[in-house]
Amino acid sequence: MKAVVMGSGGWGTALSQVLCDNGHETWLWSHNAAKAAEMAKTRENPLLKGVILPEALHITGDLSCLEGADMVVSAAPSFAVRETARKMAPYLRRETILVSVSKGIERDTNLRMSQVIEEETHHICRVVALSGPSHAEEVGIRMPTGCVSACPDRAAARFVQDAFMNDYFRIYTSYDIVGVELAAALKNVVALSCGICTGLGFQDNTKALLMTRAMAELTRLGEQLGGTRRTFGGLAGMGDLIVTCTSMHSRNNRAGILIGQGKTPQEAMKEVGAVVEGYYAAESIHQLAAREGVEMPICTCAYEVLYHDKDVRGVVTELMTRAKKDELLETAWL
Numbered sequence: 182m183k184a185v186v187m188g189s190g191g192w193g194t195a196l197s198q199v200l201c202d203n204g205h206e207t208w209l210w211s212h213n214a215a216k217a218a219e220m221a222k223t224r225e226n227p228l229l230k231g232v233i234l235p236e237a238l239h240i241t242g243d244l245s246c247l248e249g250a251d252m253v254v255s256a257a258p259s260f261a262v263r264e265t266a267r268k269m270a271p272y273l274r275r276e277t278i279l280v281s282v283s284k285g286i287e288r289d290t291n292l293r294m295s296q297v298i299e300e301e302t303h304h305i306c307r308v309v310a311l312s313g314p315s316h317a318e319e320v321g322i323r324m325p326t327g328c329v330s331a332c333p334d335r336a337a338a339r340f341v342q343d344a345f346m347n348d349y350f351r352i353y354t355s356y357d358i359v360g361v362e363l364a365a366a367l368k369n370v371v372a373l374s375c376g377i378c379t380g381l382g383f384q385d386n387t388k389a390l391l392m393t394r395a396m397a398e399l400t401r402l403g404e405q406l407g408g409t410r411r412t413f414g415g416l417a418g419m420g421d422l423i424v425t426c427t428s429m430h431s432r433n434n435r436a437g438i439l440i441g442q443g444k445t446p447q448e449a450m451k452e453v454g455a456v457v458e459g460y461y462a463a464e465s466i467h468q469l470a471a472r473e474g475v476e477m478p479i480c481t482c483a484y485e486v487l488y489h490d491k492d493v494r495g496v497v498t499e500l501m502t503r504a505k506k507d508e509l510l511e512t513a514w515l
C-alpha cells in the first residue's frame with residue numbers, strides 16, 4: 182500500500198514512522214521544501230527529538246508524491262487543513278482513503294476537520310478520523326498507545342485500522358466520526374483550563390472535578406451536534422482528556438499554566454511557541470453552545486477568561502457556587 186502523510190509536524194512524522202514500521206510504502210510531505218530536504222538528510226525532525234526516522238521513509242516537499250496514493254493522512258495543524266486539502270485534491274482518486282488526524286474546529290465556519298477536507302476534495306473520497314490519547318513524542322518511541330478509527334463507512338474505518346495497527350499502536354473502529362472529532366477538538370479547552378488550575382496552585386481534587394464536569398458539558402454539546410454519548414467516555418473522549426490534561430507534552434496545558442500564573446493568553450501562547458488549538462476551540466465552543474442552546478458553564482468561563490480578560494479566581498468562585506445540582510441528572514455521559 183502507498184501511504185502519504187501530509188504535514189511534517191510531530192504527529193505527522195510519528196504516524197509516518199508507524200506506517201513504515203508496518204511495511205507500507207510511506208511518504209512524508211512537508212509544506213516547507215527546505216525543511217523536507219533537511220529532514221531527509223538528517224533523518225530527524227526537531228519536533229520529535231531523539232527519534233531517528235527509518236531509512237525507508239520518503240520525505241519530500243513535492244506534491245507529486247500523492248500520485249497513486251491508496252491512503253492520504255491529513256496531519257497539518259487545524260488552521261492549515263483547508264489549504265492542505267486544496268493542494269492534495271487534484272491528485273486524489275475515488276478509491277483513495279483520506280485520514281484526518283488534526284484536532285480542531287475551523288474558525289468562522291465551525292466545521293469539523295473531516296468536513297473541511299470533504300469540502301475541499303469535492304466529497305470524492307471517504308474520510309476517516311483517527312484520534313485518541315496519543316502524544317507524538319511517545320508514539321515516536323513506540324510506547325503502547327491506542328486510538329480510534331472513526332467513519333460511518335465501516336470498511337473505510339477497518340482499512341485505516343489495518344494500516345496503522347501493530348504491537349505498539351492499537352486501533353479500535355467506530356462509526357461515530359462526529360463524536361470522535363468533536364471530542365478531540367473540544368477537550369483542548371479543558372486542557373487549557375486544567376493548566377490554569379495548576380498555574381493557580383490548585384491540586385488533584387480540583388483538576389479531577391474540572392475534567393469530569395467539563396466532560397459532562399462536552400458530551401451535552403457533542404450529542405446535540407449528532408455525536409454518540411458513549412464516544413465521550415471512550416478513547417477519543419475521556420482517554421484524550423486525561424492525557425491532555427495531565428501531561429506537560431500538551432501545549433494547551435502548558436499555555437494554561439502560564440495564564441494561571443498571571444500571563445495574558447497572548448503572552449502565554451507566545452511563550453509556548455506553537456499553535457495552542459484550545460484557545461481557538463474555546464471560541465468555537467462558545468459559538469456552537471450559543472447556537473445550539475447548550476449550557477456549558479466551564480467552557481463559557483474559559484472563553485470569558487481567554488477572550489474578555491475575566492478574572493480567573495473570580496471565575497473559580499463563580500463555578501463553585503453555582504446552583505445546586507444532581508450529578509446523575511447532570512452527567513450526560515454516564
Ligand SMILES: NC(=O)c1ccc[n+]([C@@H]2O[C@H](COP(=O)([O-])OP(=O)(O)OC[C@H]3O[C@@H](n4cnc5c(N)ncnc54)[C@H](O)[C@@H]3O)[C@@H](O)[C@H]2O)c1
Pocket residue numbers: 188189190191192193194211212228256257258259261264265282283284285315316317318455456458
Ligand atoms: N503532536 C501530537 O502529539 C498530536 C497528537 C494527535 C493529534 N495531533 C494533531 O495533529 C495536528 C498536527 O499537529 P503537530 O503537533 O504534528 O504539528 P504542529 O501543530 O506542531 O504544527 C507544526 C507543523 O505544521 C506544519 N505546518 C505549518 N504551517 C503549515 C501550512 N500552512 N501547511 C501545511 N503544514 C503546515 C509544519 O510542518 C510544522 O512542522 C494538530 O491538529 C494536532 O492537534 C497532534
